[in-house]
Amino acid sequence: MMKSEKQYIEFYQEASSIIKERSCPVMNAVRDAAFRQFESSGFPTRKVERYRYTDVDTVFAPNYGISLTPITITPSPFIFHLKDAPINVSPYYNRVANTKDSITALNTMLSHDALLIYVPPYTKVESPIAIDNWLRGKEDTMMNRRFLIILDKGAEATIIISDRMAPPSQAIDHHLSEASPLLEKSEKRKYLTTQVIEVCCHDNAHLDLYEIEETTSLCSRFSNVYIKVGRDSSVRHNSITLFNGLTRNLCDVYLTDTNSQVTLNGCAIGSANQHIDNNTLIHHQAPCCQSNQLYKYVVDDQSVGAFAGKILVEKGAQQTTSQETNANLCASSEARVYTQPMLEIYADDVKCAHGSTVGVMDESALFYMRQRGIPEAEARTLLKNAFMGQVINSIQYEPLRQKLYVKVEKRFRGELDKCEDCRLCK
Amino acid sequence: MNKNPKKNEFVRKVAEKKYEFGFTTDVHTEIIDKGLNEDVIRLISEKKGEPDWLLQFRLDAYHYWLTQKQPTWGHVHLPDIDYQSISYYADPTASSKKGPKSLDEIDPELMKTFDKLGIPLEERLALSGTAVDAVMDSVSVKTTYRETLSEKGIIFCSISEAVRQYPELVRQYLGSVVPPKDNYFAALNSAVFSDGSFVYIPKNTRCPMELSTYFRINARNTGQFERTLIICDEGSYVSYLEGCTAPMRDENQLHAAIVEIVVMDNAEVKYSTVQNWYPGDAEGHGGVLNLVTKRGDLRGVNSKLSWTQVETGSAITWKYPSCVLRGDNSQAEFYSVAVTNHHQEADTGTKMIHLGKNTRSTIISKGISAGQSQNSYRGLVRVGKHANGARNYSSCDSLLLGSECGAHTFPYMDIHNSTATVEHEATTSKINEDQLFYCNQRGISTEEAVGLIVNGYAKEVINKLPMEFAVEAQKLLSVSLEGTVG
Numbered sequence: 001m002m003k004s005e006k007q008y009i010e011f012y013q014e015a016s017s018i019i020k021e022r023s024c025p026v027m028n029a030v031r032d033a034a035f036r037q038f039e040s041s042g043f044p045t046r047k048v049e050r051y052r053y054t055d056v057d058t059v060f061a062p063n064y065g066i067s068l069t070p071i072t073i074t075p076s077p078f079i080f081h082l083k084d085a086p087i088n089v090s091p092y093y094n095r096v097a098n099t100k101d102s103i104t105a106l107n108t109m110l111s112h113d114a115l116l117i118y119v120p121p122y123t124k125v126e127s128p129i130a131i132d133n134w135l136r137g138k139e140d141t142m143m144n145r146r147f148l149i150i151l152d153k154g155a156e157a158t159i160i161i162s163d164r165m166a167p168p169s170q171a172i173d174h175h176l177s178e179a180s181p182l183l184e185k186s187e188k189r190k191y192l193t194t195q196v197i198e199v200c201c202h203d204n205a206h207l208d209l210y211e212i213e214e215t216t217s218l219c220s221r222f223s224n225v226y227i228k229v230g231r232d233s234s235v236r237h238n239s240i241t242l243f244n245g246l247t248r249n250l251c252d253v254y255l256t257d258t259n260s261q262v263t264l265n266g267c268a269i270g271s272a273n274q275h276i277d278n279n280t281l282i283h284h285q286a287p288c289c290q291s292n293q294l295y296k297y298v299v300d301d302q303s304v305g306a307f308a309g310k311i312l313v314e315k316g317a318q319q320t321t322s323q324e325t326n327a328n329l330c331a332s333s334e335a336r337v338y339t340q341p342m343l344e345i346y347a348d349d350v351k352c353a354h355g356s357t358v359g360v361m362d363e364s365a366l367f368y369m370r371q372r373g374i375p376e377a378e379a380r381t382l383l384k385n386a387f388m389g390q391v392i393n394s395i396q397y398e399p400l401r402q403k404l405y406v407k408v409e410k411r412f413r414g415e416l417d418k419c420e421d422c423r424l425c426k
Numbered sequence: 427m428n429k430n431p432k433k434n435e436f437v438r439k440v441a442e443k444k445y446e447f448g449f450t451t452d453v454h455t456e457i458i459d460k461g462l463n464e465d466v467i468r469l470i471s472e473k474k475g476e477p478d479w480l481l482q483f484r485l486d487a488y489h490y491w492l493t494q495k496q497p498t499w500g501h502v503h504l505p506d507i508d509y510q511s512i513s514y515y516a517d518p519t520a521s522s523k524k525g526p527k528s529l530d531e532i533d534p535e536l537m538k539t540f541d542k543l544g545i546p547l548e549e550r551l552a553l554s555g556t557a558v559d560a561v562m563d564s565v566s567v568k569t570t571y572r573e574t575l576s577e578k579g580i581i582f583c584s585i586s587e588a589v590r591q592y593p594e595l596v597r598q599y600l601g602s603v604v605p606p607k608d609n610y611f612a613a614l615n616s617a618v619f620s621d622g623s624f625v626y627i628p629k630n631t632r633c634p635m636e637l638s639t640y641f642r643i644n645a646r647n648t649g650q651f652e653r654t655l656i657i658c659d660e661g662s663y664v665s666y667l668e669g670c671t672a673p674m675r676d677e678n679q680l681h682a683a684i685v686e687i688v689v690m691d692n693a694e695v696k697y698s699t700v701q702n703w704y705p706g707d708a709e710g711h712g713g714v715l716n717l718v719t720k721r722g723d724l725r726g727v728n729s730k731l732s733w734t735q736v737e738t739g740s741a742i743t744w745k746y747p748s749c750v751l752r753g754d755n756s757q758a759e760f761y762s763v764a765v766t767n768h769h770q771e772a773d774t775g776t777k778m779i780h781l782g783k784n785t786r787s788t789i790i791s792k793g794i795s796a797g798q799s800q801n802s803y804r805g806l807v808r809v810g811k812h813a814n815g816a817r818n819y820s821s822c823d824s825l826l827l828g829s830e831c832g833a834h835t836f837p838y839m840d841i842h843n844s845t846a847t848v849e850h851e852a853t854t855s856k857i858n859e860d861q862l863f864y865c866n867q868r869g870i871s872t873e874e875a876v877g878l879i880v881n882g883y884a885k886e887v888i889n890k891l892p893m894e895f896a897v898e899a900q901k902l903l904s905v906s907l908e909g910t911v912g
Contacts, residue, residue, distance in 0.1 A: 049499075315830070330844035333811075341850065343835040344501075348826035348856045358841045358848040 004061040005042045022112045024083035030094045034108035041102050053306035053338050054248045054277045059220045064142035064192050071113050082114035096226040097198045103222045107144050107194045114146035119155035128158035135165050140190040147197040151205035158208040158397050163215050190218045199227040210238045220246040231257035241268040242411050246275040253282045255289040266295035267391040269411050270303030277306040284317040293324040296391050298384050299335035308340040315346045324354035329387050381412045461510045470515050474586045487606035487616030494610045501802040502742045502771040514618040581626040588624035603686035603723045611682040612719045615651045622652035627662040638667035654685040658693040665696040683718045691726030698891050703739035710769025713741025720747035724756040732759040734890045736899040748777035751785035758787040761887040766799035775805035780816040791822035792884050795831035802834040809846040816846040824854040
């Protein structure tokens, strides 16, 4: 075992009573088991297949202050603290997430507060439920966020979870609410986040879930999403990494009953030394389900983009249709791309396909544009934008799509932090 | 689909299909005692009259092997092999002491074995234009057509003979492509390898005929650890074929071979394999464990290496013929058809490591699984930092026949260069109902239609095989698959 686990184990041994005090019985019930699991397995090394591309140990090695501040909730009929849950949550909490993953175990043992989004039966939530994770602290901080999303029968909801830097006080008045390298100058803090989202979609429920990351290059994030889907349901999960330091997103989907659909979309833009690793598993346990995955990466400078996706079709899951696509644009000679689209199929009446590409910008398209007087840098931005367009186009929630069009373009121009008509930013 | 009694009949028929090459030959074979230790390695080395450096090479590999554990990452159920219950050397030619000089000296029983296998050992078959090195158990029995080849300066002999006659060549290249510490089975092979073929094609020579090796495991409780070393010097060309069979046995037989290929400037090597080791019976008892390390090193500029394999046998296949594209503008190809039936498990694929500039590689893999078998493709495409303009195209398709089998794909792509273009696509499906219906409509029975479709599906790969092998491969495909559709 490596050294970096030690501080977390010691912290838990010292502080477990404080965490338990601030937490609720549902969470405390599984806490010690998670601790034992973490203690015995430790952090995954790069020899663990699902962690091949991210070095967990070095990220967790520094000494972070562990945040135990409670979550603030703006009143809403659908969002609750787990301890105020309107339903019995013990059949949901840490069920689908109870895997052998060490990061999840660490989150289960350290998270003191969890957010519950519960949509009652046959309820359609008209406007999206937005959750903003503000990163702020006076010193290097580690946060362990936990979400439980339950959509009861026939429920429908759109949920947007964004990771952002909390605006420093002097920036507020020039409406600089977004994350940015500009903020980095004033905020040199390092943040480490672990996040576990458990989603349970009952029969005939429809969920559109967005995770948008827009932080600084000093932020590390490990997000594990576990989705259990019932009969005749549909789930869309969109993971959008606009700006980050080191990100590892894991998304496991279990299709447990017939006739459901799941779509995973991913958009990742890397520059400088950023590291983006998406790892997915779609587990077809029931017949007649459909799954679709589309992950697109643009990596520049020395950034690293990794994608590993597995489609697992169980023996009885006949008439499965599954498609997995990963396309990568490598914009510099030092950027690295790892891709690993896997199929594991134990049923014969299936249609499964995956495709993955790594390529450079089309020289003839660049030439065409330059011939027509478009400067090279502009032409490149246009091409990158068009490349990402496919993912952004498939975003269902219109206002967010429009916003992301602008943001993605700004990102490619390196102007993500700049707001329009603002002299401070120029 | 499965309720159709007629189709179940096809399935049963194929399930009952017996392994055709499962006979043992009653030849006087000298087998050394079971077990593996330093003395056994010294004994093998002594029997073969090897120089000191080779003994040291073996011992170093053995000591490394002792520190390693049997790998478990493959998508196969590899049994715990008891390495002490295997005999590491079996010599069917022992009665004629110094090895055969002419055809008359070879044990007639042995000749019959190879006749049954259809290997043109006899001169009359030399007309077919193939030079054969036949390896039975651990010893190379006879190499045909040597004289014709030596006129051109081509060396084609068993590796033990090469050690005696061309020690500098062997010493220079042995272990340079697959080092003894490469992996667990490579270390084992390096420690105990008994025989294999050695090929050297001198500069600017086009080998006039196809070279071929036939491997056969005959004796009980022996493992086969052959080692093939092919060196193709500047501007030369060679096409090499490899075929394998084994008798039916209840217990697992171990086959851990190494193939090393060195390709120099402007040279081209074509390596074709038809692997038909005993796959075990319908219940999954016995069969050969085929754990092979094959690698080609494209050292020269404009060099070319092409692997073609048809894998129909073995209880467990675990092999990844790989290419290191070191020379600029080098090209590598990998064509594979892997068929698994009953309880067979195959985890096979390739590694393409692009290091030179403007290197190109193509991977075409076709998996066909039937019965309760598991068939996996595992491949790596790595583009190094300096491999500007590298290009790869991979396509792996799987065909599922029956509802209890599995087909899996595990491709890895590690790209460290922005000018690389890498494409990968894979599909998994069962036989297209429309195609079957189309054939049925035109009076072709379902069984024939399946044969047509499967053969058409594998055609892309089979077409790459040399004539003689293509016929055999097609036959093997039909044996393994006729009417397996459920």
